[in-house]
Amino acid sequence: MTTRSQEGTEKAAMRIAQVDAFTTRPFGGNGAAVVLLGGPATGQSLQALAAECAQSETAFLLHLQGQWLLRWFTPTLEVNLCGHGTMAAARALSHWGVLVPGQQMDLHSRSGALAVEQRGAGFRVQLPTGRLRQAPLDPGLDRLLGTPVQQRWTSSLRYEVALAEPGFPLAELTLDQDQLLCRPCLGLVVMQACRAGTAGGESPDYALRFFAPRAGIPEDPVTGSAHALVAPYWWNRTGRDLLKARQLSRRGGRLRLLRRGKDQVVLEGETALVWSGDLLAKLEPGGQPDWEDLLP
Structure with a gap:
């Protein structure tokens, strides 16, 4: 109608x-x-x-x-x-x-x-949500990030995903865009766990940054598709269906992620x-x- x-x-x-x-x-x-x-x-x-x-x-x-x-x-x-x-x-x-x-x-x-x-x-x-596929650790990715990667995945969205240790200064990360262009991915997600949040607390469960020079975006400020992609990992890790997340770009952003069925996520935020x-x-x-x- x-x-x-x-x-x-x-x-x-x-x-x-x-x-x-x-x-x-x-x-x-x-x-x-x-x-x-x-x-x-x-x-x-x-x-x-x-x-x-x-x-x-x-x-x-x-x-x-x-x-x-x-x-x-x-x-x-x-x-x-x-x-x-x-x-x-x-x-x-x-x-x-x-x-x-x-x-x-x-x-x-x-x-x-x-x-x-x-x-x-x-x-x-x-x-x-898309699909994450566990991938072997890559020394070249460690050198690009300047820190050992704890886990690494490829994905159905052609994003490469790296898990850094919680103490890594993710907000200060600066990447060599030419080196990143040499990697076989459309974009790179770098994420880490934050201080454990609670159901009513304000602290995020995890944070990430997203870089996609192949798509004409040296760094995307807040990337809904990346959060949707990694949400199942954090649901399983935290045991909760509602997550709080931050993206640590210069502009910054906050969002909430709610599990919806087997392979869907609801992103909630302000505009x-x-x-x-x-x-x-x-x-x-x-x-x-x-x-x-x-x-x-």
Whole structure:
């Protein structure tokens, strides 16, 4: 069923917004541009606009055949999953009057249907967890990080994941981007346990950082897909279904992770709307098959 507000978005000029996700204040967390399209546009034009926006991700929304479709582009390529871009899309849809508080909406993507919901001042997004595969320790990774890695994994998202000891100064880590580009992964997650949290406490269970120069992102400030990927490890390690996490980038971010079924995680966090307006540039129409591939 198409609501009146949804019908209006299909006929109106394209909208664009800037949202900072996993933060309560502007210029913190992870920024994403969100574009509400008036019709299908080619991948080339979406990529060009994402490069122009120069955010770690630009999220593109399209209402087609009664469904909401979502794609994400870094400045250099399209990705199959983006947590903060999904949360930013939910905040933008709420701002534009499409997502009603307390209402759950599915956004259909290359990773399936992603449920989003506004709960009070925050938002929830449901993502697949992905799969971690235990991998042998690698002396080259130890040299890159400047510390012995306790455990190492590869993953279904093409992220390499490294577990550092709790005392390692993760917030101060600086990586050689050229060396990182030589590693066979799309991105590198470096994580560590924090002081044990409690159900009502504020201390995080774990912290991480994420580096992805192959995707045009030297460091991503807060990475929902990385947290979704490692959540099962921390659920099993802590024995709890609700986790608190931090990302120790310069901008920083906080989020909560709730187990949902066998292979799903709900990410919960706050957002800050920085600006919203009309997109005056014209995008090249087309690419409808790419969009129709997202339909359920």
